[in-house]
Amino acid sequence: MSNPSLLILPGDGIGPEVMTEVRKIIDWYGTKRDLAFDVSEDLVGGAAYDKHGTPLHDDTMAKAQEVDAVLLGAVGGPKYDVLDFSVKPERGLLRLRKEMDLYANLRPAQCFDALADFSSLKKNVVAGLDIMIIRELTSGVYFGEPRGIIKEGNERVGINTQRYTESEIERVARSGFEMARKRGNKLCSMEKANVMESGVLWREVVQRIGDTEYPDVELSHMYADAGAMQLTRWPKQFDVIVTDNLFGDLLSDLAAMLTGSLGMLPSASLGAPMANGRPKALYEPVHGSAPDIAGQGKANPIACILSFAMALRYSFDQGDEATRLEQAVEKVLADGYRTADLLGEEGRSPVSTSEMGDAVVAALDASLS
Ligand code: IPM
Ligand code: MG
Numbered sequence: 001m002s003n004p005s006l007l008i009l010p011g012d013g014i015g016p017e018v019m020t021e022v023r024k025i026i027d028w029y030g031t032k033r034d035l036a037f038d039v040s041e042d043l044v045g046g047a048a049y050d051k052h053g054t055p056l057h058d059d060t061m062a063k064a065q066e067v068d069a070v071l072l073g074a075v076g077g078p079k080y081d082v083l084d085f086s087v088k089p090e091r092g093l094l095r096l097r098k099e100m101d102l103y104a105n106l107r108p109a110q111c112f113d114a115l116a117d118f119s120s121l122k123k124n125v126v127a128g129l130d131i132m133i134i135r136e137l138t139s140g141v142y143f144g145e146p147r148g149i150i151k152e153g154n155e156r157v158g159i160n161t162q163r164y165t166e167s168e169i170e171r172v173a174r175s176g177f178e179m180a181r182k183r184g185n186k187l188c189s190m191e192k193a194n195v196m197e198s199g200v201l202w203r204e205v206v207q208r209i210g211d212t213e214y215p216d217v218e219l220s221h222m223y224a225d226a227g228a229m230q231l232t233r234w235p236k237q238f239d240v241i242v243t244d245n246l247f248g249d250l251l252s253d254l255a256a257m258l259t260g261s262l263g264m265l266p267s268a269s270l271g272a273p274m275a276n277g278r279p280k281a282l283y284e285p286v287h288g289s290a291p292d293i294a295g296q297g298k299a300n301p302i303a304c305i306l307s308f309a310m311a312l313r314y315s316f317d318q319g320d321e322a323t324r325l326e327q328a329v330e331k332v333l334a335d336g337y338r339t340a341d342l343l344g345e346e347g348r349s350p351v352s353t354s355e356m357g358d359a360v361v362a363a364l365d366a367s368l369s
Helices: 014-031 044-053 058-066 088-101 113-118 166-182 196-211 225-235 246-258 302-315 319-334 353-367
Strands: 005-011 038-041 069-074 104-110 130-136 144-152 155-161 186-191 218-223 240-242 266-273 280-287
Touching: 005 014, 005 044, 005 058, 005 302, 014 069, 014 088, 014 302, 014 353, 044 088, 069 088, 088 280, 104 166, 104 246, 113 196, 113 319, 130 166, 130 246, 144 225, 166 186, 166 196, 166 240, 186 225, 196 218, 218 225, 225 240, 225 246, 240 246, 266 302, 280 302, 302 319, 302 353, 319 353
Parallel strands: 005 038, 005 069, 069 280, 130 240, 186 218, 186 240
Antiparallel strands: 104 130, 104 266, 144 155, 266 280
16 A cells, blocks of 8 residues: 655745754654655745746645645745735645545643743633634635626725525534544634624534434534634634634734743644545644744644644544644643743743754653653
8 A cells, every 4th residue: 555645835934944843753654654645845925926827726725635644834925925926825725624625623722831831811711722713714704706806986895795605504514523522522612692693603503413412412502703702712612613714813822821822832723524535635833934943943833733633633634643732732831941032031042943842852762651
């Protein structure tokens, strides 16, 4: 049997340097665990624009459709702000999500013990926090038509459309319920049914899927604004949250920051099962391209490393190896390794991006003895 295939798209800003560290981890699995991957690498975002004049070349898109999983670094940067909307780096990422139909975006927000002091919230509010946000990723206001900037009389109007079909809500609701069953069996669905028809439909459909297919899962509903408030007040009340594309974008950034470690959080974007039964999948850190620190060896590679751990779990049926990698990361943090983003006012000197990657590899080695 051939090796599982992995397409790596480092992208822009700190993307390439954090991906270099992930390559060390991937190599480690090949040599030490007999788990070799066929890795190919390509361009996305501004890097692709610079070479091809488009943030995602058709050949790269085709490759992404064929591989077992895609691992992406980050896209975007100030250099590209002036570009036309249609070729901005972000469009490359959005095209991947849309054309691979990656409708379920899993964004865990987990507070690492070693970093609980780092949150902007009190330690007791966040210590041990472990929630999973499932964000709908291929529809809603991000993609709804009509959209654009049009002329109306003598002024311009900016238009975007929030739009959800029943089947789009159904499938992401099922992702939420399935995830809840694997965790604490609690699902909270968030929308704005008090002001938006799409929210009314969302709530109805999620409730119906719950009643008919997942009566064992404890389901609740919350308006997304109240959800944001509750997430900051007492986040541990939540287990799995399912929400739409835009609310999920906001709420997942909020949840990430609660953990005090935006540089630590991975994500998985999953679609329908392929012929081999595994979902189409793209994995990426939640953080962005951080152009202000790019190329200086300051970036924290852990979010991207943990994104590879998610790939091990969800695309390659290697749950135990995923846990091994997550525990290696926890050990490195417990041992005091800190990149600059994790240091605050402590006055210690940070480790570099590559030192952090090496430390994780050493912790993986230690896990074997
Ligand atoms: C995210 C990002 C993206 C989004 C951008 C880069 C298009 O903020 O993945 O959360 O808005 O979805
Ligand atoms: Mg975002």
